Amino acid sequence: MLEADDSPATNVDGLMGQFHAYLTKKGLKSTRQRDVIALKFFSAGGHVSIEDLLALARAEYPRVGYATVYRTLKLLTECGLAAERRFGEGHTMYETAGDSAHHDHLICVECGFVLEFHSEEIEREQERVARSFGFNVIRHRHELYGLCPRARGIKGGSCPRLEGGGDADGGRGSRQ
């Protein structure tokens, strides 16, 4: 459901191409590890943690270590293909650049469920505000923390495990 036919491996190829172009331009090398990590990252589509990515990469190439994942993710961030997100306290999450440019986040404080949304109206207004201060906006983060429908249903208690239910809230969701 999460990796359905939105735009599957279609533009993943394109992203990999951009990544390779960046490596070449910088005189850096394309290695098996970097490819696996980047590929898994682009394919994941949503929010991924270093740990997730390490696990995914190791599934395909068991020799990769933490450091390489960090280093590769830093490269991806440098060339604008990935963006760091620090939601709660815990781990840093990464998402693909396309996402970071066009989606804001709704985060459930009970269960950690993350949903992405987009509002042209907000986008426009924040541009207007920034301009009024003479700022030139490059990127932004907009996160709304609150209770998701399920957490509200069981008000007071903690949110039921979402893993089983899947992604029935209308958006692209993932858990921290």
Next chain:
Amino acid sequence: MLEADDSPATNVDGLMGQFHAYLTKKGLKSTRQRDVIALKFFSAGGHVSIEDLLALARAEYPRVGYATVYRTLKLLTECGLAAERRFGEGHTMYETAGDSAHHDHLICVECGFVLEFHSEEIEREQERVARSFGFNVIRHRHELYGLCPRARGIKGGSCPRLEGGGDADGGRGSRQ
């Protein structure tokens, strides 16, 4: 210039009162250290880091340690008088609750200058979006990263030291 006569010690008293009320309600004690830290925190008005606060507190009461600052800030966060902000990578910054409820942030990626803004329109729209997903928003963070007027003026280069110039951008600014 940064701690000018916006609203000096005026409502700081009120905030201290709220803090003490919380302590009492929880059966906790009011100590010299907590008072100094809270007072410095409220007086600072803008964004403060743990380090800043430790320095400020030590100026008045040299015996305070890191741990106490962390613990006190956690208390302040619990009772809603402080809010954590993680802008860039480095340290966590704290701001007073009033701010966190009503201000969003414009952050210069060149010089780290932080400016607060508020837009009812954005506020309203984000509420609407959240409701459409069944979310009940408790708090939010909204940060626009870009180039401040000065950084744009010296396009390409790095932003001039802001310390000297003070706060001429029309908002309440501070540096990380």
Next chain:
DNA sequence: GTCCCTGCAAACTATTTGCACCGGG
């Protein structure tokens, strides 16, 4: 007098770095 609070230092967690060896171009 009873707990809570404090400072110190050690513990922890997430991330980064040094180094010897491996591998891409």
Next chain:
DNA sequence: CCCGGTGCAAATAGTTTGCAGGGAC
């Protein structure tokens, strides 16, 4: 071949915690 990349383990940075003694109520 050369130089950058990799894995490992050690180092770091920010934050938390355990503990013995001090202070608020």
